[in-house]
Amino acid sequence: MDEEAIIFSVFTAMIPVIVIANMSSFGGGLYPYLALIFAVLTIGLILMITFADFVVFPLATSILGITFQPFKDYKITKKQDAVIKSVRGIYYATGFITANLFAFEFKEEQVEENVEEREVTSLQNWEKAVMSLDFPFKFHVLSAGLDVQSVRDELEGKRSYQEFNLSKALQSGSANDVIITDMQRKISIIQAKLDRIAQGERPIGAVMYFETTAVGISEKAALDALSEQIRRIQVAFTGMDVQLLRVVGRELYTLYKFNFMLPTEVVEMESNFDKEQ
Helix, strand or coil: CCHHHHHHHHHHHHHHHHHHHCHHHHCCCCHHHHHHHHHHHHHHHHHHHHCHHHHHHHHHHHHHCCCECCCCCEEECCCCCCEEEEECCEEEEEEEEECCCCCCCCHHHCCHHHHHHHHHHHHHHHHHHHHCCCCCCEEEEEEEECCHHHHHHHHHHHHHHHHHHHHHHHHHCCCCHHHHHHHHHHHHHHHHHHHHHHCCCCCEEEEEEEEEEEEECCHHHHHHHHHHHHHHHHHHCHHHCCCCEECCCHHHHHHHHHCCCCCCCHHHHHCCCCCCC
């Protein structure tokens, strides 16, 4: 679960709190309780839709024993976390891990004296991670230039939000210097991005993920071996300071499809994955 999903869940969970705090405004009788029940049902529906790919869909297919066939001789398991192929009694299980290891940086974000040091450290961490693994894996990178106007609008919204928080903190007088400095730093970075866009630099969207395949004499053996390989990749690359999550649900099919055909438009890529800016 990424940061935006967590924030969304927290704000969604606040709906019943707001309803309870304003129950008196709904009048007497059953109306306040009906409003509360409606709010809870709405939250449940929103969360189900939000986490359909990660929880609801795999749970439903697992309980009902449903598998999918994305391509001939391939099938997606009922848990929606692996693609299986059987070749003459030998099973091959393929799984994916999200891995935005290398975020795109605008030039103004870089601290010149630390650029070379960061590059060397990242290379060393990558080499250590690869050397600790004794099985093959793929590291995919899909990248494309993003729409300048939409990125500018998004950055301006983020800047306005940070400026509002800074103004509120300065007026309250309760925020310490560390918090204020951090807010000012975030505003400076956002403004630097806007300045670079104004000067013609185009932001880049990137989707990065690991792919690994395990072999077994049975479907269960292949899936168990795949889970172990995925666990080892997650452990090996913890030094890259990034969240590595196993791909499940609709995104699994999309990634496997990308092995055969790349997305033809940026919109197609953005509709399935988070983008680095």
